[in-house]
Amino acid sequence: MMEVEARRIRRFGPQRPTHNTLLPLHVSSSSNHVSNIVSCWYCDYKISSFNKPLFHFGRRHARFLKVWFSIGVGFALSALLGVSLILLWELARTLHLCSSSNKLRNLASTLLFGFPSLLPDLRLSLADAGYIFISTIISVFVHELGHAVAATSEGIQIEYIAVFFAVLFPGALVAFNYELLQTLPHLTALRVYSAGIWHNAVCCAACGLALFLLPMILFPFYSSGHGPMVLDVPPTSPLSGYLAPGDVIVSVDNVPIRNAPEWLRINTLTYDVKLNNINISEHTGDLGIVNKMKGYCIPTFMLEESKITELLENQHACPNELTAFIKVLCSANGTQDDGQSRADPLNRGWSMYCLNTKDVVRLNRCGDDWGLARTEESSCVCSQDEFCLAPVQEPGLVWVEIAYSSPHECLSHAQNRIPFSETSGVEETNCGGTFIYVGDVISMARSIWLTSYQLRWGPKFFAYFPNVLERILIWTFHASLALALLNGFPVYFLDGESILDATLSHFTSLSPRKRKKVVKLCLLGGLLISILFFRELL
Numbered sequence: 001m002m003e004v005e006a007r008r009i010r011r012f013g014p015q016r017p018t019h020n021t022l023l024p025l026h027v028s029s030s031s032n033h034v035s036n037i038v039s040c041w042y043c044d045y046k047i048s049s050f051n052k053p054l055f056h057f058g059r060r061h062a063r064f065l066k067v068w069f070s071i072g073v074g075f076a077l078s079a080l081l082g083v084s085l086i087l088l089w090e091l092a093r094t095l096h097l098c099s100s101s102n103k104l105r106n107l108a109s110t111l112l113f114g115f116p117s118l119l120p121d122l123r124l125s126l127a128d129a130g131y132i133f134i135s136t137i138i139s140v141f142v143h144e145l146g147h148a149v150a151a152t153s154e155g156i157q158i159e160y161i162a163v164f165f166a167v168l169f170p171g172a173l174v175a176f177n178y179e180l181l182q183t184l185p186h187l188t189a190l191r192v193y194s195a196g197i198w199h200n201a202v203c204c205a206a207c208g209l210a211l212f213l214l215p216m217i218l219f220p221f222y223s224s225g226h227g228p229m230v231l232d233v234p235p236t237s238p239l240s241g242y243l244a245p246g247d248v249i250v251s252v253d254n255v256p257i258r259n260a261p262e263w264l265r266i267n268t269l270t271y272d273v274k275l276n277n278i279n280i281s282e283h284t285g286d287l288g289i290v291n292k293m294k295g296y297c298i299p300t301f302m303l304e305e306s307k308i309t310e311l312l313e314n315q316h317a318c319p320n321e322l323t324a325f326i327k328v329l330c331s332a333n334g335t336q337d338d339g340q341s342r343a344d345p346l347n348r349g350w351s352m353y354c355l356n357t358k359d360v361v362r363l364n365r366c367g368d369d370w371g372l373a374r375t376e377e378s379s380c381v382c383s384q385d386e387f388c389l390a391p392v393q394e395p396g397l398v399w400v401e402i403a404y405s406s407p408h409e410c411l412s413h414a415q416n417r418i419p420f421s422e423t424s425g426v427e428e429t430n431c432g433g434t435f436i437y438v439g440d441v442i443s444m445a446r447s448i449w450l451t452s453y454q455l456r457w458g459p460k461f462f463a464y465f466p467n468v469l470e471r472i473l474i475w476t477f478h479a480s481l482a483l484a485l486l487n488g489f490p491v492y493f494l495d496g497e498s499i500l501d502a503t504l505s506h507f508t509s510l511s512p513r514k515r516k517k518v519v520k521l522c523l524l525g526g527l528l529i530s531i532l533f534f535r536e537l538l
Helices: 005-011 051-060 062-094 102-113 126-153 178-183 186-217 260-275 300-306 410-416 441-445 460-487 495-507 512-537
Strands: 042-047 158-166 169-176 222-232 248-252 281-283 289-291 295-299 307-311 323-327 350-355 386-393 398-405 427-429 432-439 449-455
Touching: 051 062, 051 126, 051 158, 062 126, 062 186, 062 460, 062 495, 062 512, 126 158, 126 169, 126 186, 126 460, 169 178, 178 186, 186 460, 186 495, 222 260, 222 460, 248 260, 260 441, 260 449, 295 300, 300 350, 300 386, 350 386, 386 398, 398 441, 432 441, 449 460, 495 512
Parallel strands: none
Antiparallel strands: 042 158, 158 169, 222 248, 222 449, 248 398, 281 289, 289 386, 295 386, 307 350, 323 350, 323 386, 398 432, 427 432
16 A cells, blocks of 8 residues: 655656656655645645654664664565465465365455455444544554655655545555665665555554453453443344343343453354254244253243143244243153153144243243253253243244343333333343343344443443444554555555565565566566455455
8 A cells, every 4th residue: 555656756767757657646856845636536635744753753763763674574575475375375276276265265354354254245334434444544654654764764855745545545655765765775675665564563463452451451440341331222123122221231041241242252153053053952843943951940830820731733822922831851850751842743732831931031940051050960950840941932033031230320221111021021120130032143132232341430421432442443453454464465556566676686686677577577467366366355
């Protein structure tokens, strides 16, 4: 993304008119007047007020900065080599010279874009677009600052720093005296060209460290590790009416939830696996799915009151305010098994029980699918006058028990919360409760806005700050990493072009003519393979 404007003009030769260059560049190194350019497809804004401060800083700390950017040369060469190997592997895979592997493509997509390679299905919100814009500005600034400081540490004057938009593509560049850089040793030029990639890598490390230390950084004002707090519940969320801003999620199926990532991980991974695991459920025709590992200990008197005797398939129905339950096999207690659970539901009638989930969630649990440390022998332990009953679910839906607390304004939350239906299974107190959600847990988990940090004191508006800071750090990490890797590609108009040229000049004894041919061949090959790679990646 970095391109030295003065270098680009002189590389094509002073005899070439400026209107034939790739961008409408009209400023030469000898000009003292810096003008901005505006056209129908390109505009830029040039800044020269930082020239002297940057030059004084670079010359004052020149000895340290040379060592610093020499380390960057090693990293940039490693990035160039790694990216080139990935491109060669992609070429070999396309030519069927090696077996195809999705792992490498998914890794490349994650590194370049920050998410798995499901780009056609990706939907970014307006807030995500804002985070991407801010993180891109930060990453580009860090990149260009690296080039500018590296140049001034070598005694090269900065002409200006420009921010531009070509069509809709944003970017930045640093213009300096290219002829002076050409007279310096090749290792010096390599330090300047590698500085942008190196600074982006350092920015990634800084973002990662800040994310790791964020609980300590925010500790004076925020607490963490006590459960994710709800920031917002959109009206379209399936949890609208169940949770309200300020509520804290305590557990899911008795599994304690400490932060927002755990909430997403448990709901999107654990239950996604369970839906595809036929061992945890038994298909019972049109009765739906009986979850044999997640149940409640129902007293005998409740069963007698709610039993629908010998109900055949295609005939089951419970009133709207009740939920269907059925007995499950209890290996630990033979007295609880009346022989029904061993019968084939497709060949004989089943006894179903219509229960109020609001009463059921108050009872003891049975089964080993609640996140509890139970052994197989005690998976269905209930008392002698109780039976283990599991809810009947529709295929593709998951039964989830969510416990929450309302530490702030509990009474007002309880009074103002939208009334629940009887089938929601809510056990609510003044300061929290438990409710049952049956449905698609993946969409449910992502439908609310959570934060892992709870404000100790201050206006409620500041409760959003940790999430905003965390998202900026995450997106800046990915944007800087993508910028570093992209500039490592051996293609035209990116840092990889200059790094490749300077590397061949420094480490080989090729003549200038042969070196130019080798560089041109590498750049053309890198460009073609890169186009193929990104086409497959997207």
